[in-house]
Amino acid sequence: MGLYIHIPYCKSKCIYCDFYSTPQVETMEQYVHSLLCEAELRKDEIACKNLNTIYLGGGTPSVMPLDLLTKLVKGLETIFDLCRIEEFTIEVNPDDVTLNYVEELKQLGVNRVSMGVQSFNDNELQAINRRHSAQQAIDAVGAIKDAGITNVSIDLIYGLPGQALDSWQRNVEQAIDLNVQHISAYNLSYEPGTRLWVMRERGKVQEVSDEDCIAMHNTLVKMLKDADFEHYEISNFSRPGYRSRHNSSYWNFTPYLGLGVAAHSFDGATRRYNPSNIKEYINTLSNGNTVFIEEHLEWWERYDEEIMVRLRTSDGLDTSLIEQHYGAQVYNHLLEQAQPFINQGSLKQKGNIISLTPQGVMVSDNIIRDLMWN
Ligand code: SF4
Numbered sequence: 001m002g003l004y005i006h007i008p009y010c011k012s013k014c015i016y017c018d019f020y021s022t023p024q025v026e027t028m029e030q031y032v033h034s035l036l037c038e039a040e041l042r043k044d045e046i047a048c049k050n051l052n053t054i055y056l057g058g059g060t061p062s063v064m065p066l067d068l069l070t071k072l073v074k075g076l077e078t079i080f081d082l083c084r085i086e087e088f089t090i091e092v093n094p095d096d097v098t099l100n101y102v103e104e105l106k107q108l109g110v111n112r113v114s115m116g117v118q119s120f121n122d123n124e125l126q127a128i129n130r131r132h133s134a135q136q137a138i139d140a141v142g143a144i145k146d147a148g149i150t151n152v153s154i155d156l157i158y159g160l161p162g163q164a165l166d167s168w169q170r171n172v173e174q175a176i177d178l179n180v181q182h183i184s185a186y187n188l189s190y191e192p193g194t195r196l197w198v199m200r201e202r203g204k205v206q207e208v209s210d211e212d213c214i215a216m217h218n219t220l221v222k223m224l225k226d227a228d229f230e231h232y233e234i235s236n237f238s239r240p241g242y243r244s245r246h247n248s249s250y251w252n253f254t255p256y257l258g259l260g261v262a263a264h265s266f267d268g269a270t271r272r273y274n275p276s277n278i279k280e281y282i283n284t285l286s287n288g289n290t291v292f293i294e295e296h297l298e299w300w301e302r303y304d305e306e307i308m309v310r311l312r313t314s315d316g317l318d319t320s321l322i323e324q325h326y327g328a329q330v331y332n333h334l335l336e337q338a339q340p341f342i343n344q345g346s347l348k349q350k351g352n353i354i355s356l357t358p359q360g361v362m363v364s365d366n367i368i369r370d371l372m373w374n
Pocket residue numbers: 009010012013014017018019021058059060093116
């Protein structure tokens with residue numbers, strides 16, 4: 001079971017980002033206090049005795065000074081039983097990382113660092129308003145390893161404005177050369193409300209074509225496979241034994257507790273959403289109240305989500321679980337809907353397991369939509 005903590009602060013906004021983030025770093029101290037209040041109020045919500053992963057995500061958790069991060073982690077230790085934690089991840093930005101910083105994180109129990117690199121090309125980084133250079137990212141990976149953290153993940157984005165296939169190849173080569181344990185790679189998406197979206201509307205950036213993005217994805221998959229990475233989820237690759245345990249629990253439909261502004265939680269039947277407003281979050285918690293909105297999932301909504309998350313993984317969808325959870329009628333519906341995709345080679349079936357083929361990965365959204373109940 002996983003504990004997610006959202007740290008919403010970012011020093012500047014990347015032009016493609018539609019996550020909730022705020023530059024109001026002056027609220028950090030109050031925010032940590034609110035997080036611990038929320039943890040205390042919600043500690044019995046899920047079976048927190050079985051917590052085995054912690055994930056500090058953002059925003060940019062590494063923007064938070066060490067004394068406040070220490071206060072947060074020490075506070076959590078008094079509220080939850082953290083003695084079974086196997087994986088404790090923090091997201092960092094390269095420009096925040098120093099040897100001393102990572103050594104201190106290690107002292108707090110962090111054993112996995114996930115770094116937003118996005119590109120190893122300075123022109124590409126500047127075009128999307130990242131705050132760091134390629135060299136800073138390379139140095140940061142070195143500092144993380146020197147501090148003795150042996151589980152390092154980096155995020156990359158392909159299909160950046162103006163990016164050509166050979167530039168993307170050099171990005172992947174550099175990632176492989178850094179000898180990290182985990183790589184997440186996402187196709188750039190143009191989200192409404194972002195600066196990138198507006199720039200495209202005004203003709204200031206041109207979207208990389210679908211064909212070129214497919215070529216970049218195929219290059220990525222081949223290069224990482226040749227470098228002994230396992231492609232275990234549509235956007236995620238790991239060295240053997242280094243899958244993200246925390247994120248795998250989302251894909252396995254395992255309950256998790258999410259604390260902080262804009263965080264979500266799931267207990268197997270109900271989703272809880274915290275508001276994307278730091279003022280509202282802090283004020284409500286300071287009055288001793290929880291702040292989430294609750295949504296009970298109907299069986300077909302759970303089914304749709306289960307299809308969506310499980311099919312994204314190389315482990316695939318165990319159809320016997322679908323029969324067990326939703327009954328024979330739903331099971332038969334699934335098999336009927338899946339058959340055309342199996343016939344055309346975008347899904348494969350082995351025993352009870354249905355999974356995407358490499359060809360299916362590129363059209364996974366369409367397949368998943370067709371398998372859904374609604
Ligand atoms: S650092 Fe991450 S969360 Fe912050 S603006 Fe950039 S992409 Fe968004």
